[in-house]
Every structure is written in structure tokens, then in C-alpha cells.
Amino acid sequence: MSITQVGYIALWILAILLPIQLIVGAMMVKKSGQSAAHYFVSGKQLPLMLVFFADFATIMGVGNFIGYAGKGYEIGLNQLWMMFGEQGTKIVFALLVAGMIGRYAYSTINEFMEQEMYRDKWFRAIAGFCMTIPEICTVGAQAIGIGALLSITMGIDPTTGIWVASLTAIAYTVMGGMWAIAWTDLIQGVIRVVVGFVFFGVVFWSTGGIGGLKAAVETTKPELWSMSSIGFWGALAIFLGPLCGQFTSQAWWQRCFAAKDAKTAQHAFMYSAIFAVVMCTASIMIGIAAYTLNPNLPRPDMAFPWLLTSYLDPILAALLVVTIVGADMTVSAGRLNGAITLLTMDVIKPLLMPNASDADLVKNARWLTLLGGVGSVAVAFMFPTVLSALLFGYVFIGGGMFFPLVLGLWWKDKDGRTYVTKNAAIASLVFGGGTAAVVQATPSLAKLMGGGIVPGLCVSLGLILVITFVERAAKAKSAPQV
Incomplete structure (x- = not known):
């Protein structure tokens, strides 16, 4: 492999941008160290612009550019089902949940559930530990995508590219926590929106717009222009997995x-x-466009980098490379911070360090961020593609956490308290998530059931209903008769 002209320009831009992000992290050391709340949730002080970019830049990562384009290349419009589940869900979340939980100053979704629903530290600890898995998988997914991009544009061995980009994100997250993440996301997010839309426009113009793209697809591979060619169960699985996984995402709740x-x-x-739905849909479309232009790429994840180097002016292409590298770092930083927040506030503090000071919690969190970041990059070498890593994380936590959260929020007894019992919630979380993970990780079972999310949700819902009704009935029977 050899470095391209795009790669040379991108290297010079990165030589300026990466140190800037490290400087931002260093500038936030003192502010983030004021308290655990400042390190994990910015002391509940973020204004609209920073919350928007802290969320947008975190969810629009390598997976949503390289991964979505790769799936567009591979399964075409069927990938819209995942987009509806992953990004369309956020509209429902914004309308029904974001404003409600934005009133609170908790650090994690599980702290909220413990205090407002189940009043049980073991549920909080188990859920906190389990929820680190999708966060770590997401960090790994970003690493996979960045390795593919840098190998094409710069001739860098994928392993080297993975470590360079990921370690930079780890460094500024260790230093500045959520404050550093919010400000670096603002910088990267603005670049991502501008350059991303320029890139999409150039590719669509090159293929004659949507009409020209449709005509070309129907000539080369018509099933790419269908939302039903993967079958009902396949579509349901890639819709429900992200929907349930994102709705229970620590990243979303933490930013609220x-x-x-x-x-x-x-x-x-x-x-x-709104921005994410538009950009993810465009990513799918350019993946389809890549197939019509070059159906012989060695891997679907190469679609985005190939278009980038083939159809953009070198300077614009270099800016887009920098944008994707930035996407890797912002998503990695945000998800890594989420994972360490879960471990620190849901497991370590209530079980191991109940009397720890804020200074001790922040110190431990910084060390855990460093160790967890290095460990999470190793995840990248366990999955073949960007979205396979993302889907595993979504399926695992969505299968186990969705019903304890949703039913806990909206199924109330006559006194306005959560009707679901804590034992039902714990069993639903552990066995629902476990079932989803086992099926998803077993190719024969995943193929038979369309993935792990449907069986996981069935087990989770069944357990939560049966155990709740049995325990409620036993409690009513043993209550003294008046």
C-alpha cells in the first residue's frame, strides 16, 4: 500500500487538529476535576449547542458513514430498517423521554432507575456492568472503520491506524471527561456536517441524482433498490436491535x-x-451508488473510502478523511466515557467505594478510562465489519434492558409506583440480554431467528411479566386481611 495525495493532505490537517483536541482536553482538566458530576455530566451546565453536538457527533460516527455505506453496498435500501431503528427512534425519545429526564441530575440511566423505580443497588450494579458491553462494542466499531479508511487513503496498516486515532480520543477523555468531549464534539461536528453534505452532493451528482442512481441499480443489482429482499425477520431484527439498544443507551441519557x-x-x-436521519440515509444511498460504479470491491466497508478517493477533489477528500477520523475519536470518546461512568457510578461507588470522595472517584475514573480504552480497541479485532460490532452491542443490552426500562417507566400501580418488581427486572435484564447475545453470536441460530433481538425480547418480556405477577400475587395473599 502507498499513501495517496489525499492521504498526504489529510496527514497535514491531522497534524494540526489532533494536538488541538489534546489541548482542549488539557484545558478541561481543572474544570472536570471539580467533582464527579463535572467529570461525567459537565455539572449539568451544557447549553443547547453543546448538547446538540455532544449527541450528534457521538452518534454520527464511523459506523454511520463507512458502516452504513458498506451495508448500502451490500443490502441496499434494506439498511433503512436499521436507520429507522437507530436514528428514527431518537425522534420518539426526544418527544417522550428527553425532556422528562432532562430535569434530573443523575450520572447514569441505572442511577435513575434505582432511585425512581426499583430502589435496589444490585439491579443498578448488574445493569451498569452489562451496559458497558454495548459501549465497548461501539468503541471497537469505530476502530474497525478507521482502520479501513486509513489503509486506503494513507497506506497505513489498519492496526496502526486503529491505535493512533483511538489513543488520541482516550487521552483527551482521560483529561477532560464530558467537558472535553462536549467541546471537541463541537469542533468535529461542525466540520462533519459541512464536509459530509458536500461529499453526498458530489456523489449524487456523479450518478445522475436519485433517478439516475435508481436506473443504474435496476440494471446492475435490482434487489438493492428494495426494502424487502432480506425478508420480514431479517428486517425486523435490524430494526428492533438498534431501536431497543439506543433507547437504553447510556450516551443518550447521559447527555440529557x-x-x-x-x-x-x-x-x-x-x-x-433530524440531522442524523438525513445523513444516514445519504450514507446508504452512496453505498448503493458505489456498487453501481464498482461492484468488485474486496469488502463492503471499502465503499465509502473508495468513493472518497475516486470522486472528490483531493483537498475536499482530505477534509472528509479528517472528518471521519474525527468521527472515530468523538464517538470513541463519548462511548468510552459512558462505559467508565457506568462502571464508576453504578458498580464501584455503590458496592466497593460507598464513602469515596469526588476526588477519589474522578481519579479512579481517569485510570479506568485509560485501561478501558485500550481494552475496547481490542474489540475491533473480534468483529469482521463495523456494523457487526454495533449490532452485537445493541442486541445484547436492548434484549435485556428495554422492557425493565419501558415497563418500569410507564407501568404503575395505583399509588403511582413502578409495578414491576426488582427481581423481575433483574431476571429480565440478565436472561433476556444473555439469550439475545448467545443467539446473535451463534451463526446458525442468528440465521434461523433473524438475529438475537427477537428471542431476547421474548425471554425478557416473559420473565418480567411472570415474576412480577407471581410476586405481586404472593404479596397480596400474605397481606393481612382488613
């Missing part, structure tokens, strides 16, 4: 807790959802 008020959280998530 970081917003200065409920209205800020709701508006930021609605605007972010």
Missing part, C-alpha cells in the same frame, strides 16, 4: 442529564435526530 434544563435536552435531541 448533562443538559442545563429539560427544554434544552428535548430540543437538542430533536435537532440531532
Whole structure:
């Protein structure tokens, strides 16, 4: 492999941008170290612009550019099902949930569930540990995508590219926590929006717009222009997995807790959802376009980098490379911070360090961020593509956490308290998530059932209903008769 002209320009831009991000992280050391709340949720002080970009830049990562384009190349419009589940869900989240939870100043989704629903530290600890898995998988997914991009544009061995980009994100996250993430996301997010739309426009113009693209696809591979060619169960699986996984995502809840008020959280998530739906749909379309232009790429994930180097002016292409590298770092940083927040506030603090000071919690979190970041990059070498890593994380936590959260929020007894019992919630989380993960990781079972999310949700819902009704009935029977 050899470095391209695009790669040379991108290297010079990165030589300026990467140190800037490290400087931002260093500038936020003192502010983030004021308290655990400042390190994990910016002291609940983020205004609309920072919440918007902290969310948008975190969810629009390598997976949504390289991964979505790769799936567009591979399965075409069928990938819209995943987009509806992953990004369309955010519109519902913004309308029904973001404003409500934006009133609170918790650090994690599980702290909220413990205090407002189940009143049980073991549920919080188990859920916190389990929820680190999708966060780590997401960090790994970003690494896979960045390796593919840098190998094409710069001739860099994928392993080297993975480590360079990921370690930079780890470094500024260790230093500045959520404050550093919010400000670096603002920088990267602005670049991503501008350059991304330029790139999409150039590719669509090259293929004659949507009409020209449709005609070309129908000539080369008509099934790419269909949303039903993967079958009902396949479509349902790639829709439900992201829907359930994202709705229970620590990254979403953490940014709502970081917003200065409920209205800020709701508006930021609605605007972010609109931008994400448009950009993800465009990514799918350019993946389809790549197939019509070059159906012989060695891997679907190469579609985006190939278009980038083939159809953009070198300077614009270099800016887009920098944008994707930035996407890798912002998503990695945000998800890594989420994982360490979960471990620190849901597991370590309530079980191991109940009397720890804020200074001790922040110190431990910084060390865990460093160790967890290095470990999470190793995940990249366990999955073949960007979205395979993302889907595993979504399926695992969505299968286990979705019903304890949703039913816990909206199924109330006559006194307004959560009707679901804590034992039902724990069993639903552990066995629902476990079932989803096992099926998803077993190719024969995944093929038979369309993935792990449907069986996981069935087990989760069945357990939560049966155990709740049995325990409620036993409690009513043993209650003294008046």
C-alpha cells in the first residue's frame, strides 16, 4: 500500500487538529476535576449547542458513514430498517423521554432507575456492568472503520491506524471527561456536517441524482433498490436491535442529564435526530451508488473510502478523511466515557467505594478510562465489519434492558409506583440480554431467528411479566386481611 495525495493532505490537517483536541482536553482538566458530576455530566451546565453536538457527533460516527455505506453496498435500501431503528427512534425519545429526564441530575440511566423505580443497588450494579458491553462494542466499531479508511487513503496498516486515532480520543477523555468531549464534539461536528453534505452532493451528482442512481441499480443489482429482499425477520431484527439498544443507551441519557434544563435536552435531541436521519440515509444511498460504479470491491466497508478517493477533489477528500477520523475519536470518546461512568457510578461507588470522595472517584475514573480504552480497541479485532460490532452491542443490552426500562417507566400501580418488581427486572435484564447475545453470536441460530433481538425480547418480556405477577400475587395473599 502507498499513501495517496489525499492521504498526504489529510496527514497535514491531522497534524494540526489532533494536538488541538489534546489541548482542549488539557484545558478541561481543572474544570472536570471539580467533582464527579463535572467529570461525567459537565455539572449539568451544557447549553443547547453543546448538547446538540455532544449527541450528534457521538452518534454520527464511523459506523454511520463507512458502516452504513458498506451495508448500502451490500443490502441496499434494506439498511433503512436499521436507520429507522437507530436514528428514527431518537425522534420518539426526544418527544417522550428527553425532556422528562432532562430535569434530573443523575450520572447514569441505572442511577435513575434505582432511585425512581426499583430502589435496589444490585439491579443498578448488574445493569451498569452489562451496559458497558454495548459501549465497548461501539468503541471497537469505530476502530474497525478507521482502520479501513486509513489503509486506503494513507497506506497505513489498519492496526496502526486503529491505535493512533483511538489513543488520541482516550487521552483527551482521560483529561477532560464530558467537558472535553462536549467541546471537541463541537469542533468535529461542525466540520462533519459541512464536509459530509458536500461529499453526498458530489456523489449524487456523479450518478445522475436519485433517478439516475435508481436506473443504474435496476440494471446492475435490482434487489438493492428494495426494502424487502432480506425478508420480514431479517428486517425486523435490524430494526428492533438498534431501536431497543439506543433507547437504553447510556450516551443518550447521559447527555440529557448533562443538559442545563429539560427544554434544552428535548430540543437538542430533536435537532440531532433530524440531522442524523438525513445523513444516514445519504450514507446508504452512496453505498448503493458505489456498487453501481464498482461492484468488485474486496469488502463492503471499502465503499465509502473508495468513493472518497475516486470522486472528490483531493483537498475536499482530505477534509472528509479528517472528518471521519474525527468521527472515530468523538464517538470513541463519548462511548468510552459512558462505559467508565457506568462502571464508576453504578458498580464501584455503590458496592466497593460507598464513602469515596469526588476526588477519589474522578481519579479512579481517569485510570479506568485509560485501561478501558485500550481494552475496547481490542474489540475491533473480534468483529469482521463495523456494523457487526454495533449490532452485537445493541442486541445484547436492548434484549435485556428495554422492557425493565419501558415497563418500569410507564407501568404503575395505583399509588403511582413502578409495578414491576426488582427481581423481575433483574431476571429480565440478565436472561433476556444473555439469550439475545448467545443467539446473535451463534451463526446458525442468528440465521434461523433473524438475529438475537427477537428471542431476547421474548425471554425478557416473559420473565418480567411472570415474576412480577407471581410476586405481586404472593404479596397480596400474605397481606393481612382488613
